[in-house]
Amino acid sequence: MPKQELDGVAQFDLALQIVGLILAEGDKTVAELSEIFEVSEKAILRAVNAIAQSEDLTRCETHFYLNDDALADGYVSFSSGSSTLAGPPKLSNRQSSALAIGLEYLAAMPQFAGNTDIAALRELFTTGDAPAVKLPESRLVRQIQAIQEALETETALECEYQNQLGERSSRVVDPLRLDFLGRHHYLRGYCHLTAQVRSFRLDRILKLERLQQPISEVARNSAVPEEVFGQSDQEHLVQLEVQPEAAEIFWNFPTVNEPKLSGDKLVGEIRIGQLESLPRHIVRYGGMVKVLAPAEAKELVRAFAIKTREAKVG
Template sequence: MPKQEIDASELYDLSLSIVGLVLSEGDQRVEELAQRFSVSEKVILKAVRAITDSEDLTKCVTHFHLNFDEFEDGWISFAKGSTNLEGPPVLSKRQLSSIAIGLDYLASIPQFASNPALAELRKMLKNSGPVPITTVAASRLSDLLEQLQSAISSEKTIICDYRNQKGEQSQRKIDPLLIELRGKKHYLRGWCHINQEVRSFRLDRMQAIQITDEPIAKQSQVAAIPDEVFGSNLDEKIVVLSAQPEATEIFWNFPGASEPVLEKGRWVGKIRVGSLAGLPRHIIRYGGMVEVLEPKEARTMVAALARQILADTDPKDED
């Protein structure tokens, strides 16, 4: 989903990337750049203006000259002005520190701990200047990943408390097979001993994980892992949502039935839910930034929960 706004640091990085692409590969279309960098066309235009507005104030000359005729037709084409591009851009200490923190965070995740390319990057960065190599405190996610990776490597069954998308809490016995990152969420793909098939479990819904001494079952070792994380369910309902840009996370919290599209400043898309009963509490938590468009039954359930919450918060002795 393309970003609608970026901060000054991101704008600077995007501008450098556009300069490099145009000068090395030739003229670029605005819409193609937007797709390439996962931002809106408005953001691309803002970055281009930042490029053309850059000046050498000591000489009163512009770094780049934009071809405005091409620009009006949706193309970005400019020539070098006073800028010197003989060498790579020099990063500030702040930028180097930010990169160092990001690389160190990756190194703290078990999947990347022994990655030689990452180790080489960190070494290069350390040698580039006085930028301290940082340490990242272990988060709950990194602890979970390390624990589950250990279970996968040792082929041991795990037991955990799990809350499904309906909000139902139960203890699960799982043969862990694979960890995947889909959208912004991590999922454990594993053989569920209750359902007797491969299921997907969101890591942030797993609690009290225990690695047992029991080896994973034979059916787990030969089970095919579906490409689709969420699988399919004949009882699933399709729900159409409309969300403000600040609440687009809602589309990542459910299996998607369609790719969200931007309509009149709001993102509209379809999600799949196992039961409508658990949907209202997810919608309400966004405080009006998410609206159910269809089905009517789901709209009614959300409205009913909202009225109930308002009634519960009213003082009983109010005049």
């Protein structure tokens, strides 16, 4: 996790955590504490200062005695003075909820099906280990397994991929990360065909084969962009009017601005590479999402719906 800068309340919480760890385990270096708590060394020093400055003015009692010489050498070392504080309080409801929901999310991932650690943690964080819905995703599980093995061994993959326009291609990909976003898994990796870091939705990978070749140096030095959305040279802006139930469409595409409430609907713009790939994303909401502009996009959506309807009528 990236190291975080903290506000006053979080800084206080960190001070409590440092007290707990030092009293339990003995002295640590500032660098070790920074690593353990995943905050900057500056944040550690501020928290240590809060511990050192703590005293009861009425009783003239110092709560903790900091070893200043050790700190000058990069070590955090202190002993209890008058304080009975031995560490942070138990997890707050909010902290427990945050972890419980995160665990719930992991439990829904096929690669964690039957994971006993997750089951034990879910019991601990009060969600209970609720049974899961059975899903026919053996192909997905096999793909995830192959990708995880390739990531662990830092070896390349060969995949046959079908994009959302139905175009197929075969390519070698150096895997860098496996993302699970919303309901979909994405392989993030350096694509040798396009010489770029790209995202591949797993259900669109038709064939996947592990190769013996190690991932390239270029891949090793590539950063994985935070967003899975690809960049396109030709982007179209599409204006939508959306019922609240379908608001997720604004989270599944890059947006221009935050959508605005107009009456009881949301109005906003999404960016899309190819208009031809738009209709399926609109039609799925069955009238809850309406394209306002451009007219070309509106017509494409209408044509897709009519074609589908005719195919179903026979």
